[in-house]
Amino acid sequence: MKLIIREAKIIDTKSPFHNQTVDILIADGFIKKIGSKLANPDGFEEITQDNLHISQGWFDSSVSLGEPGFEDRETIANGLKVAAKSGFTGIALQPNSFPVIDNQSQVLFVKNKALQSATELFPIGALTKGSEGKDMAELFDMKNAGAVAFGDYNKSQANANMLKIALQYVQDFDGLVIAYPQDEMIKGHGVVNEGIVSTRLGLKGIPNLAEELQIARNLFLLEYTGGKLHIPTISTAKSVALISEAKAKGLAVTCSVSVHHLVLTDQKLEQFDTRYKVTPPLRTETDRKALLEGVNNGTIDMITSDHNPIDIEHKKMEFDAAKDGTIGLESAFAALMTVLPLETVINKLTAGKNIFKIESNTIQEGSKANLSLFNPEGEVVFTKKSIVSKSLNSAFLGLTLKGKAYGIINQEQIILA
Template identity: 45%
Template structure:
């Protein structure tokens, strides 16, 4: 099959055609021509202001299968990811049973082999993500785990962090950790501040993130290795990571694309769709995150996708589960809320090349003779996601019904074409 992408603007700094409008011809999943005058194809995609980049990579998403398929299964996650432009998604190990064996890694690989999205398994750092005994990370890496994290459960013990960093160094593995002190956040519902006091809700202090970032950085300096912080949310954490990078430590971090969309003031209506972890924080934290994105302190932008069923969300606020779905809206939310501080090129770097570098994935470019791994999008197209259009099994999102700027048109990956638009 021949697919022609006609007059698309190319966003790929490694390409000689970067920022140019060119034709791209794809035959049987391989890019055979870039910049030619090709006209004959089995299918032609042509839209005003259509752009193309190497496929996007998400460094943090929760999938329910196995064990929690009623929230999300592998097929629905892949459909949501494809609709959101992600050709590769790192899946956290928080399923039932935990992804901590070669069999669990092979299950994800086998179930997703035929799908257009690459689901990348993250192996658990500790047995049952309990933060005590290390898993057999070398065996998991050989089986196909591309990173190691306890996902939604932050690793608490300093001795565990030290051992894990040492354990991962022989194969240059990356330890990914959510920086949160569990005892300081116990029973917390939202960001600790004036609003939480006014609403009478137990707060989640910024300090809980900051002390763990500082501690883990000291441990990294002591042991060496590579450390990545997932879902940072506070000004002090951004500054600590900025200082660590200046020291030359191998540290990286990401932020959920929705983190600067709202602040703790939004929770005054007690809408559980705004209940996320880490929580929406203060205006000062929001400003610091935007600055960290602009100056490169924050390396990547992720979906932070955490599906929850209706029974977990339609409850009193203090009983409701944390999390929102965001694979389908991650780019649009970031493009809408961050465009004053990030150029489109900078935003795409945080979705493409930088995540690939963190996971030590092969480079992905737009060039003749290479397999097509592409995301198609219109950065200025306004659209409104709805519950009816959502591919995820869950509907826990504050963005349903909200107009966003930037629409994914489709992707080409693994010889498959997935389109959100009729041609």
């Protein structure tokens, strides 16, 4: 691969070229030269786009696909193409396939499926066998096979002792435990946020307490055991406060928030549209604002699309019976640009690499060409034509978003939307 990117504004606070508009010459997968109006005597391919901006490659810390077992929802090959066209050079794959990714062979299977893709796949191994919460999975073997963290997707660990042992065990190889924060007994049969909207609609509510109680317990365990804990997709103001207090104590805790919790609230439920049935549930405007503040002040470490394709048979049905989840890769960048400044968006879409111990490449001469290409300006209505995923369960359909992801350059490949 030999190419020149023309007139691209670099957004990379660690780069000496931050906020500069330059040309970038790339050859054999590396950035060879950065400068103004670079010559092209050898006839390299040239890339030009309207208002072109580039940054370090984006990383999504929570992506569900379907393969193996649920290929009707999404395959690994198409899911990685979706990620690439959405601007992501790397994704952490959740283990919620069939069978669950809970052993070395399953980790190797999904990694091998992704070998030829421009977007790199980093498997998350299940914390417990079958993600059933009973017996610990083969964590060390999965780590050796390439798993970057361990957690049971959208399943909280009811057994506090199991989480305690896991946090102690992974310290031998500097592993990362992911603990989804939801007390299932407090949640009960709830399907949406408990509040004015749920009461008016007659839907069973999930109180904020279900999340906050679990976070408080898990932080107590972390304080006792040491180790590293990641709390994914927090959704309440009190959750932000609890994690902020834990960080002030010096605990090794990180957290993420999903794009849809930063942009949408439970007011979207008025039409009983199951595209807005997600877990954790969409909360109130007060919570949304607190999450945005948590992003801006650094309490929340990263933002995820929490991309979760669901087939129409399990989504377009009565609200109580529909599966939770929304796709989010295609809309992630443009949705975030409606609520956050550009540098913050880029920072939170790349920060996960350090937490998951994935190589980060500053934009400078000699670095690996691991780049996301985008335009942060311009309004666009998100429609089904914008979706590359096999499933269409997007919570952002019909919304006016800002900006556009052009694609990526990674693994000596160029993928443009």
